[in-house]
Amino acid sequence: MSQVLKKGPWTVERMLGSGGFGAVHLWKNEETGEKIALKKCRLQNEMTEKHKQRWQLEVQIMRRLEHENVIVALEVPEELNVRANELPLLAMEYCSGGDLRRILNQPQNCCGLKEYAVRCLTHDVAAGVEYLHGKKIIHRDLKPENIVLKTVDDRIVYKIIDLGYAKELDQGSVCTSFVGTLQYLAPELFASQKYTCTVDYWSFGSVVFECITGYRPFLPNSPPVQWHKEVCRKSPEDICARIDDHGEVKFYKTLPSANRLTRSMQTYLEQWLRTMLRWDPKARGGGLLTGRRPACFQMLDNILQMKIIYLLHVPSNELLTYPVVEQHTMLDLQKRIEEETKIPIDKQDIILANGMTPEQEKPAAQCWLEPTEEGSYVYLFQHGTGNFENGLRKNRLLPPAVQTIVKDPNTMIPFSDQKKAWAESVFFCEEQCLEFKRLVLSQRAAILSLIRIDSVFVKAKNKMTNELDQMVSKSNFFLESLAYDMMFYNEQANNGGVTSDSVYSKWQKMQREVQGFIQLKERVSELESQAIALQTKIVELQKSPFARTKQDDTLDELAKQARTVYEDFRKTARENRDAIKDQKPMVSLVVKCVVWRDKKLPDLYAHLSKLGACKANVNTLLPQVESCLQQILDNSRKLIDYQKRRQTAIWKLLEITVQQAKQSQPQMPTQPTDSMDVSRMIAPPQLPPNPELSTINRAASTTSILQSLAMSTSSSAESLKTLEDAKATTKMFEETLGSLMVEHDQFTATLSDLDISETGSASHS
Numbered sequence: 001m002s003q004v005l006k007k008g009p010w011t012v013e014r015m016l017g018s019g020g021f022g023a024v025h026l027w028k029n030e031e032t033g034e035k036i037a038l039k040k041c042r043l044q045n046e047m048t049e050k051h052k053q054r055w056q057l058e059v060q061i062m063r064r065l066e067h068e069n070v071i072v073a074l075e076v077p078e079e080l081n082v083r084a085n086e087l088p089l090l091a092m093e094y095c096s097g098g099d100l101r102r103i104l105n106q107p108q109n110c111c112g113l114k115e116y117a118v119r120c121l122t123h124d125v126a127a128g129v130e131y132l133h134g135k136k137i138i139h140r141d142l143k144p145e146n147i148v149l150k151t152v153d154d155r156i157v158y159k160i161i162d163l164g165y166a167k168e169l170d171q172g173s174v175c176t177s178f179v180g181t182l183q184y185l186a187p188e189l190f191a192s193q194k195y196t197c198t199v200d201y202w203s204f205g206s207v208v209f210e211c212i213t214g215y216r217p218f219l220p221n222s223p224p225v226q227w228h229k230e231v232c233r234k235s236p237e238d239i240c241a242r243i244d245d246h247g248e249v250k251f252y253k254t255l256p257s258a259n260r261l262t263r264s265m266q267t268y269l270e271q272w273l274r275t276m277l278r279w280d281p282k283a284r285g286g287g288l289l290t291g292r293r294p295a296c297f298q299m300l301d302n303i304l305q306m307k308i309i310y311l312l313h314v315p316s317n318e319l320l321t322y323p324v325v326e327q328h329t330m331l332d333l334q335k336r337i338e339e340e341t342k343i344p345i346d347k348q349d350i351i352l353a354n355g356m357t358p359e360q361e362k363p364a365a366q367c368w369l370e371p372t373e374e375g376s377y378v379y380l381f382q383h384g385t386g387n388f389e390n391g392l393r394k395n396r397l398l399p400p401a402v403q404t405i406v407k408d409p410n411t412m413i414p415f416s417d418q419k420k421a422w423a424e425s426v427f428f429c430e431e432q433c434l435e436f437k438r439l440v441l442s443q444r445a446a447i448l449s450l451i452r453i454d455s456v457f458v459k460a461k462n463k464m465t466n467e468l469d470q471m472v473s474k475s476n477f478f479l480e481s482l483a484y485d486m487m488f489y490n491e492q493a494n495n496g497g498v499t500s501d502s503v504y505s506k507w508q509k510m511q512r513e514v515q516g517f518i519q520l521k522e523r524v525s526e527l528e529s530q531a532i533a534l535q536t537k538i539v540e541l542q543k544s545p546f547a548r549t550k551q552d553d554t555l556d557e558l559a560k561q562a563r564t565v566y567e568d569f570r571k572t573a574r575e576n577r578d579a580i581k582d583q584k585p586m587v588s589l590v591v592k593c594v595v596w597r598d599k600k601l602p603d604l605y606a607h608l609s610k611l612g613a614c615k616a617n618v619n620t621l622l623p624q625v626e627s628c629l630q631q632i633l634d635n636s637r638k639l640i641d642y643q644k645r646r647q648t649a650i651w652k653l654l655e656i657t658v659q660q661a662k663q664s665q666p667q668m669p670t671q672p673t674d675s676m677d678v679s680r681m682i683a684p685p686q687l688p689p690n691p692e693l694s695t696i697n698r699a700a701s702t703t704s705i706l707q708s709l710a711m712s713t714s715s716s717a718e719s720l721k722t723l724e725d726a727k728a729t730t731k732m733f734e735e736t737l738g739s740l741m742v743e744h745d746q747f748t749a750t751l752s753d754l755d756i757s758e759t760g761s762a763s764h765s
């Protein structure tokens with residue numbers, strides 16, 4: 001096919017791959033831009049009649065299948081179709097992501113794929129396998145080469161290809177056709193025994209294991225016969241077998257530590273793998289559930305649907321995981337955190353990526369985020385502590401295999417050990433990079449959290465300042481008015497007018513108390529200067545290099561170099577294994593990585609520590625500001641109350657005076673008063689000096705003074721010097737005006753009883 005590059009509008013772009021039977025090419029329609037993968041049997045002449053029939057049958061089966069995770073068969077374009085006597089072609093949707101083997105071969109995946117990719121592929125392949133089994137099709141040849149990737153709506157979809165071809169092949173051809181991929185074959189197939197669909201479980205489990213760790217589960221480098229002899233000894237729970245340093249086969253029930261799974265995911269997938277990698281085909285997959293669904297698919301669904309909270313414990317740089325269900329409250333989650341980290345619940349400072357704090361009354365699931373490729377984390381700090389010692393200590397560890405080559409870069413070790421040490425070195429560099437980035441993200445969340453709480457603080461502080469200004473104006477006005485009242489009171493009392501010791505002493509008490517209100521100014525200015533210092537610190541912290549969007553990419557660069565060195569190592573090894581014994585290129589990168597990290601990490605933790613201290617500072621100042629604000633508001637309320645009381649007292653005095661006047665001589669002419677005459681407030685009326693003045697005369701004078709007093713309250717706002725004062729007093733005036741008007745109405749009524757008009761002119765003399 002490679003010679004024929006064009007057929008009608010179709011052009012062959014390249015070969016996508018080839019296997020035991022077919023060669024797959026990518027064809028493009030130049031007119032429509034459509035791309036298809038076309039598989040042609042490449043052994044047409046060598047195939048027996050039986051094989052040819054099977055090929056035809058499988059092509060027909062393929063065309064009947066329809067599932068997102070099984071490759072879609074398409075109509076072969078007319079221009080590309082073969083002659084009637086040739087084997088049919090298989091046209092398929094083109095999957096541009098290549099196959100899973102290509103992904104596993106990438107050096108960054110030498111110790112397994114990221115958790116997100118493992119989740120997605122496990123989900124998709126399981127869905128495809130369950131669909132095929134539902135259609136009574138056993139794939140029998142599940143392996144990374146037979147899983148292809150296609151991007152659909154920004155998501156990678158994994159699809160099973162090459163299905164059914166091996167299904168009915170006789171055992172002899174199994175052995176010849178499957179050379180090189182025997183390690184994915186279920187043992188019963190390999191040993192020519194009867195089999196069921198559980199053979200696919202074994203292969204699927206092996207593929208998932210390899211995706212998690214970078215290598216196959218059982219003795220990946222052993223020849224088939226030895227492999228079978230050794231692996232059949234495995235216990236039902238074993239999911240891995242390796243040959244140790246003494247040449248002994250060792251079985252393991254857990255996954256090796258160099259993988260990218262988080263704690264919970266690792267535990268769940270280990271359980272699942274134990275079900276999938278059972279030697280006994282009947283026990284494999286966990287049997288059928290009541291609805292006849294195989295248990296292994298249900299188990300996987302449960303794992304993948306689980307809401308797992310990824311909580312980075314920043315002080316120790318440890319990623320903790322907490323699976324939660326809807327019923328879990330925040331308190332439940334915090335109790336589990338307390339158990340594990342020993343941080344008391346009230347000291348736990350949990351911050352979401354956007355800097356918000358989870359709401360206590362909402363379920364714990366609010367901390368759960370849809371899994372993403374980069375990982376979605378919640379951050380745990382400890383209130384009021386900047387001790388990050390553990391975080392620094394934890395990062396000092398090198399994986400054992402890496403330690404060996406770092407200790408002695410000239411050491412001669414077997415190829416497989418060297419490969420492992422180099423793979424783990426790449427993994428180590430990648431992990432340092434990831435962990436550092438995660439810590440940088442934690443500081444971003446911490447800054448956002450600080451800014452959020454600071455904005456609450458600044459608001460409260462501004463309110464405190466404003467309310468203080470108003471309170472001081474009100475107090476000044478009140479004190480001025482009161483002093484004025486007291487002066488008038490004394491004046492009329494000295495002239496034989498009404499007196500009330502209790503009123504006067506209350507006024508004096510109010511005067512002292514209100515003078516005390518003004519002293520809050522000092523407290524406020526003290527808090528303000530602390531707030532200014534705090535704001536300066538916050539601005540400084542925001543200028544830190546760690547707070548910048550663009551971060552130093554040294555670790556990225558070192559990880560990239562480690563990948564390249566590893567890739568070169570593998571290429572060279574393919575030609576001559578003995579050619580590479582020099583550990584230095586990789587060791588040098590690991591050392592650079594450690595040196596950079598050990599230099600930067602203390603800086604980052606120092607920055608985190610300052611952020612923590614600042615937050616603690618805000619948390620201490622905020623309640624002080626709030627309590628000061630409360631005091632100011634209380635004082636303001638008291639001022640209104642005092643103002644009312646003062647008014648009431650004046651009007652009461654006036655009422656008494658009028659009553660006295662009424663009782664003594666109602667016909668006495670009163671001195672004319674002009675309630676609108678503002679000059680009265682400034683220059684109080686001169687009372688006649690004659691002590692013999694009749695009661696009515698004194699009453700009239702007192703009335704006049706008290707009237708002035710009353711009216712002075714309403715007019716004083718105009719005479720205030722500043723606009724601020726005017727605003728504050730106007731507000732207070734509005735509040736007191738109500739009571740004043742009521743009193744005034746009563747007074748008018750009293751005057752009319754006395755037959756004295758409000759303007760002061762006597763109606764009868």
Ligand SMILES: Nc1ncnc2c1ncn2[C@@H]1O[C@H](COP(=O)(O)OP(=O)(O)OP(=O)(O)O)[C@@H](O)[C@H]1O
Pocket residue numbers: 016017018019020021022023024037039071092093094095096098099141145146148161162165
């Ligand atoms: N639809 C497709 N889109 C992209 N690449 C494909 C597609 N189908 C196959 N390939 C590529 O071609 C390779 C060979 O395909 P396939 O496994 O179907 O061939 P085969 O001859 O049946 O192989 P085997 O030896 O497994 O029987 C795959 O590993 C994959 O890389």
